[in-house]
Amino acid sequence: MNTKPIIALDFPSEKEVFQFLSNFNEPIFVKIGMELYLQEGPSIVQKVKEQGHDIFLDLKLHDIPNTVRSAMKGLARLGVDLVNVHAAGGIDMMRGALEGLEAGTPAGKERAKLIAVTQLTSTTEEQMQNEQMISLSLLDSVLHYARITKEAGLDGVVCSVHEAGQIGEACGQEFLRVTPGIRLPGGEAHDQKRIATPNGAKASGSSLIVVGRAITGAADPAAAYKKVCDLWEEN
Numbered sequence: 179m180n181t182k183p184i185i186a187l188d189f190p191s192e193k194e195v196f197q198f199l200s201n202f203n204e205p206i207f208v209k210i211g212m213e214l215y216l217q218e219g220p221s222i223v224q225k226v227k228e229q230g231h232d233i234f235l236d237l238k239l240h241d242i243p244n245t246v247r248s249a250m251k252g253l254a255r256l257g258v259d260l261v262n263v264h265a266a267g268g269i270d271m272m273r274g275a276l277e278g279l280e281a282g283t284p285a286g287k288e289r290a291k292l293i294a295v296t297q298l299t300s301t302t303e304e305q306m307q308n309e310q311m312i313s314l315s316l317l318d319s320v321l322h323y324a325r326i327t328k329e330a331g332l333d334g335v336v337c338s339v340h341e342a343g344q345i346g347e348a349c350g351q352e353f354l355r356v357t358p359g360i361r362l363p364g365g366e367a368h369d370q371k372r373i374a375t376p377n378g379a380k381a382s383g384s385s386l387i388v389v390g391r392a393i394t395g396a397a398d399p400a401a402a403y404k405k406v407c408d409l410w411e412e413n
């Protein structure tokens with residue numbers, strides 16, 4: 179799988195997306211999340227794919243197993259590279275997602291990798307304990323979600339850089355650790371709570387990094403992307 183940094187296309191419409199993509203003269207790996215997908219629908223996936231970019235469709239499905247199975251079957255036809263669900267939906271739901279994805283992948287095409295969100299990178303341990311009423315450390319909660327994700331047969335998880343190394347030890351190095359919450363050194367955290375730099379992510383065992391505002395909000399997005407790539411490839 180492409181291991182280039184994934185750029186989060188968190189834009190309100192197609193117009194801003196293609197304006198942004200015009201900064202790059204080679205195919206990149208991008209993430210389409212709910213902001214863009216809910217405004218533009220599946221056609222945005224097709225249009226971005228037509229430009230040759232790899233796609234992580236970040237819709238974080240979380241519902242009863244039957245609903246997620248059916249939704250995933252439909253999403254499989256879009257031909258993206260990476261999709262996700264919430265691990266909090268449970269093992270049956272994650273197995274349903276995988277079944278749907280396998281059933282919907284056209285014959286002869288490679289199925290998208292399926293990963294599960296553990297604890298969002300915007301969540302602190304205190305919030306998790308007080309608001310989700312989970313009386314574990316944040317690390318143990320993330321590790322638990324990673325273990326049940328593996329048990330369900332998925333390809334990996336979304337976690338923060340802070341947990342990536344221990345997930346690798348618990349679930350195996352081939353189990354993907356996809357880490358958002360990435361900032362250039364000294365960059366503003368915004369609403370993210372568990373953050374790291376691209377080089378910190380590589381050193382801590384991330385398999386793939388997701389970078390949004392550090393690139394999309396930069397005065398020169400291509401230069402910011404290059405800086406992220408250089409740091410990611412540094413060690």
Ligand SMILES: O=c1ccn([C@@H]2O[C@H](COP(=O)(O)O)[C@@H](O)[C@H]2O)c(=O)[nH]1
Binds near residue numbers: 186295359370388390
């Ligand atoms: O735990 C999670 C899961 C997903 N995300 C998504 O990643 C990007 C991060 O954007 P930044 O601008 O780099 O903060 C965004 O699309 C989130 O929806 C996440 O941040 N944390």
